[in-house]
Amino acid sequence: xxxxxxxTFLIVILSLFVASWPIVLVLLIxxxxxxxxxxxxxxxxxxxxxxxxxxxxxxxxxxxxxAFIFLIFLYENKFEIYTLPFVLxxxxxxxxLYLVIFGYNYIFQQAIVSSIIAVLLFALCxxxxxxxx
Amino acid sequence: xxxxxxxxxxxxxxxxxxxxILGLSFLxxxxxxxxxxxxxxxxxxxxxxxxxxxxxxxxxNETIKKLQEENLLLASKIIDRQRLERExxxxxxxxxxxxxxxxxxxxxxxxxxxxxxxxxSNPSSLILDKGETDGIKVGDAVVFxxxxxxxxxxxxxxxxxxxxxxxxxxxxxxxxxxGLGLIKGLGDLMILDNVLLSDALSKDDIVMxxxxxxxxxxxxxxxxxxxxxxxxxxxxxxxFQRAEVKSLLNFSSLSTVFIVTGxx
Numbered sequence: 001x002x003x004x005x006x007x008t009f010l011i012v013i014l015s016l017f018v019a020s021w022p023i024v025l026v027l028l029i030x031x032x033x034x035x036x037x038x039x040x041x042x043x044x045x046x047x048x049x050x051x052x053x054x055x056x057x058x059x060x061x062x063x064x065x066x067a068f069i070f071l072i073f074l075y076e077n078k079f080e081i082y083t084l085p086f087v088l089x090x091x092x093x094x095x096x097l098y099l100v101i102f103g104y105n106y107i108f109q110q111a112i113v114s115s116i117i118a119v120l121l122f123a124l125c126x127x128x129x130x131x132x133x
Numbered sequence: 134x135x136x137x138x139x140x141x142x143x144x145x146x147x148x149x150x151x152x153x154i155l156g157l158s159f160l161x162x163x164x165x166x167x168x169x170x171x172x173x174x175x176x177x178x179x180x181x182x183x184x185x186x187x188x189x190x191x192x193x194n195e196t197i198k199k200l201q202e203e204n205l206l207l208a209s210k211i212i213d214r215q216r217l218e219r220e221x222x223x224x225x226x227x228x229x230x231x232x233x234x235x236x237x238x239x240x241x242x243x244x245x246x247x248x249x250x251x252x253x254s255n256p257s258s259l260i261l262d263k264g265e266t267d268g269i270k271v272g273d274a275v276v277f278x279x280x281x282x283x284x285x286x287x288x289x290x291x292x293x294x295x296x297x298x299x300x301x302x303x304x305x306x307x308x309x310x311x312g313l314g315l316i317k318g319l320g321d322l323m324i325l326d327n328v329l330l331s332d333a334l335s336k337d338d339i340v341m342x343x344x345x346x347x348x349x350x351x352x353x354x355x356x357x358x359x360x361x362x363x364x365x366x367x368x369x370x371x372x373f374q375r376a377e378v379k380s381l382l383n384f385s386s387l388s389t390v391f392i393v394t395g396x397x
Contacts, residue, residue: 037143044147048154052171054247055260055287055294058163059155066147073140105320106254 022098022110024050026091026118028065030125032072033082043069056102064101068094084122091118168264168290175244175262175292198386205381208339208358209279211309216356236354238276238391239263244292246385255321255384257300259283263392264291274353274393280382281342281357282390293392297384298359299323305343306359308334316340316359316378323360323378330367330374338362340378354393 024046031039047062054061072090075081081090095114099107157163241263246256263269265288275282275295283297296302302318306325312332314325325340340362344355360380367374 035140037140040140040143040147044151047151049174051158052167053174053245053260055289055292057155058158058167059151059153060158062151063148063155066144066151070140070144070148073144105248105257109254 022095022114025065025068025094025098026114026121028069029072029087029090029094029118030121032069032076035073035076039069040066054102061102064098068097084119087118087122088115091115164290168292171289172291175260201381201383205278205280205358208361208381211339212279212341212356212358215309235397236393237395237397239267239269239394240389241275241293241392242389243387247294249385251385255297255299257297257320258286259295259297259384259387259390261293261295261390261392262291264289264293266290268394269293269392272352274357275390276354276357276393277382277387277390279356279358280380281353281359282382282384282387284353285392295390298380299384304353306340307343308332308362309339309341310335313343314373314375322363323380325362325376325378327373328375330369330372332374334362334365334367334374334376336362336365338376340376 028039028043028046031042043065044062047060047065048058050056050061051058072081080086092111092115096107096111099110104110154163158167241261243259244262245260247258247260248254249256259275259282261269261275269285269288271285271288273285275285281298283295283300283302285293286296287294297318298316299318299320299322302316302323304316305313306316307313308325308328310333312328312334314328314332317324317326325334328334338361340359342353342355342357342359358381360378362376363379364377365374366376
C-alpha cells in the first residue's frame, strides 16, 4: 500500500508537468480494489492539487474523482472488479469522461494510453500477488 | 472474509465539501489561498519539469536544436531588414515619421505544460511563474526571440497561464510579401485564412503579427514571427486562399519566455 501511495504522489507531480494524462484516475481505480473509505480522501486531496495546478475551479476534479470511485464501489457490490476486462473498460471510460469534461484535446489517444498503463499496472499487481503467495 | 466498510457517509462528506469548495471557487472567494498554494506546488513542480526536459527520449537532439536556433535567428533578421526598409521609406517621405517602439519585457520561467504528450502533441498552454503581483494582465503577449509564443489567458496571484499560438487563437497577420490574413490555431498547426487571391503566398514565407495593442500596451505587438507557410490551398474559383502555418518554436523545449507588459 505504501508503494501505491508513493507512486500516486510521484505520478500526481509528474502528470502535471509531463503530460495531462488522467493517471491519478488510473491509480485510484487500483486503490479502489482495497475498498477502504480513505480512498475518498485521497481522491479529494488529489483533485484539489490537480485543480490548483491546472488553473481550474477548486473542487471540480475532487467531485469527479469521488463520484467515480463511488460508482466503482457500487459496481463492486454486485460484480467482481479484480479482472482485466473491468480494469481496461473502466480506465478507458473514466479517462475519456475526465478528458471530455475538463476540455482536453486528443481524448481518444490519451484514454488509450491511460488504459494501457492501467493494464500494465494490473499485470504488475497480479504478478506481485502471485509471488507473495 | 474482509469486512466491507460503509462508504456512503464518507462519500457524502467528500462530495458536499468538494461541492462547497467548488461553489466558493466560482464566487472567487478562494483566490488568496489558491495563489499561495499554487506558488508552493509549482516551486516543487518546476524541478520536475526541468528534469523531464533533460530525459534522453524527450530532450532534443543537439544538432536539431542548433538548426532550430539558427532558423529563429534568420527569421528574426528577415523581419529586422523589413522594418529598416519601412523606416527608411518613412524617413525619405518627409510627411511621415517613424518612431521605433521598444517594449517592456518581463522574463518568466515555464513551470508546466498542459496537454503535452511527448512526440504526439505540442503543449496547448504554458504555466509561467509570474502573476498579478508582477503586473501581468489577461491579454498580454508572450514572446521568445522575436517569435510569438502566445497570449496570457488566465492570471492568479503568483502564476499565469499562456495559451500558445497554435491553440485556438485568432488574430490578424501578414506575410513578408504583404499578404494579409487571419490566423486560426488548430492544435499543432495554424491556418492563415481569408487571404485575397491577388496576394502572393509562397512556401516558407514568414508570417508576422499585425499591430494589435491597446493604449495601455496590452495585446500582441506587431512584427513578431508567428511561423512559416508549409502548404498553400489556392482555388481560383474561391474568394480567398489559405495556407498552413507552422510555428518555428518548439514549445516543449521552452524554459524561459518573455511577457510584454507595456511600451517604454
